[in-house]
Amino acid sequence: MWPTIKSVASLLSSYGLLMLANAMFSTLLGLRSKLEGFSTEVIGVIMAGFFLGMLLGAIYAVRVVASAGHIRAFAAFASVMSVSVLAHVLIIDAIAWFFLRAIAGFCMAGMVMIVESWLNERSTNANRGRVLSLYMITNYLGGGVGQFLLTVANPDSFQLFSIASIIFSVALVPILLTRATAPKPSVPERMKFSSLFKISPVGVLGTLIAGMTNASFNSMGPIFAASIGLTITQISTFMASILLGGMLLQFPIGRLSDHLDRRGTLIISTLLTSLAAAGIIWASDQSSVIILFAIGAIYGGFCYTVYPLSSAQVNDMADQERLVQVSAGLLLAYGTGASIGPIIASQIMGVMGPAGLFYFIAACAVFLALFAILRIIQRPSGEHKASFLPLGSNGTSSKQLYSTVQASQNKRNTKS
Template structure:
């Protein structure tokens, strides 16, 4: 396995540095926003602007990559993110923060697209799933570790913003030095949402609900933790614990979902996430340790819903539809992630900090009810389910590496979705 990964070390190193910087920035903005007196509606707007940028970047970034190539596009987008980091610190003005957060979202999806298409082109078909697992491990590990960088300086000063910009800028070096051949970026069509809902309604519902909850977590999770007076170290501990839970729980939950009908597994996991969100609310006043433990368990359930939606989509679509259907699934997840922080931010302004875990409980509880209702008219898929793949939401190019996303990976006896 190590032999296969060595040529890809430059790309994976670039991803790790990039996410160390951008992960630090996400939490740092929440803490600095509190110092500057920005309310939860505006902090929610920042989260929404980032994910709106993700949606825009899905259409804009591939054109840039095709025009100038992978290395130059990577340098362009990392420079844009580094500039955005510094602008947050230089101009503490709400509308400036909102615009540069939009720019960051556009640039990040471009960077994900570059790295994922490159990893896919350099991986032998038999190694794609393993490379994807390592890539996702680097993603989650870097995001978890980035939270601990908050200890290195005060959020009110220059050091942490400078560190975030430095890490993002450093991501260019291993990628620019690589001798890997640059791949061609294919054009991909998408399955329309109406057709995808007809074939995989639980998958689409889970993707949207996951977007609503996880967008609010990334946009407001640190703001919510900061409101409980646990300090920067407590915020870092809570965010790290939640991300680690989201990484570690995916394996046992995925194994469970492989052994039972995945639609039923989605209903059970969303119910578990709902109960854990209520536990998160109850732990809010009990200190850093209780918050971190509650976040760890909640993250374990909540982070698993999006990869379960992906696996369910693969289960329900025909092989030739999977890669194009992924674009639609990402679109609906991105729409939820763009709306979630803004709606949850206004809810927190009206009802206080308890509104955020209640938002988690409401969105994931609604999914549990919807999935249970839809199961009554759908036949089980367990006979031809593909294997669950741990992941976080990145760009559509990641699906090229997902096991089961290619016709050769899927059972030739898979029944038509029209008969299910």
């Protein structure tokens, strides 16, 4: 394992710093938006801008990389990202913040794509699975630890914006100093959404709903926490408990789904997600925040398995020669859900109060469970099964690593 870690340490360092700064800034901006007097509904639209930008970046950022090269493109994306963070302090306007978030999302998609393609270049068929595991752990740890940076200064000051900008700039250093050979960028052929849906309706709908619920929580979770009276430290801990909890059950539930009907495992995860969401609503009225944090960790453990389970379900049913196109299509499905999720959730919160966030998430999870039950009745489980692979919580991945690992494992299984 140590040679594997050593070979990708610089690239994972850059990725970890990106996740650290992005997680901290996303929570910070939600809280700052509330302090600036923006309504919950407006905040939802602002935060959705990031995921819209990521969706566009997943489609078009590769053109920037192709024309400028990996290193110069990464430097450009990181610089623009750093500037966009500071611009929020200079321009206090909801429309301006929406476009700044879209720019940040575009840049983040480009930087993650560069890191992933480089990791893929450095790894081999023998260690690519371990590299993906390290990549996933870095995703969750960066997102979880980043929440605690909020305690360094007050959200109504400029210091935290400066810290986020500095970290985005520092993320340049490890990847600029790596001696790895930059890979050639490639543009995977995108599959039509209708064709993708025909392969596995449950998997595609699950990916779409995972985008809606994950983005809704990542965007509006801090607003929920602030609205129920948590302090800045408690808000950081609440967000971190859910993100770090999401890392704990990835492998156990994934391995379980490898042996059982994937859709059955997905049903269990979605139903437990809805129960945990209801538990968070209940715990928000209790006197002890420890209960809230504990249920939050349970919620994170189950809700963040919906995305990789849904993706694995599609790969189970797809033509194994088209996994890259399938991954590209699933990324668009996730991005579409992530772009509209925070907007819908914020509107519900505006009507029902902060608990509306988790009512929305619970409703989405139950709907997916019911749809999966219907599909099990209509179509029994197939014989072929792709191996489960973990995916990060924030939807930032271009899933190049995922599709490559999946393809190599399928070839290995075929030979054996």
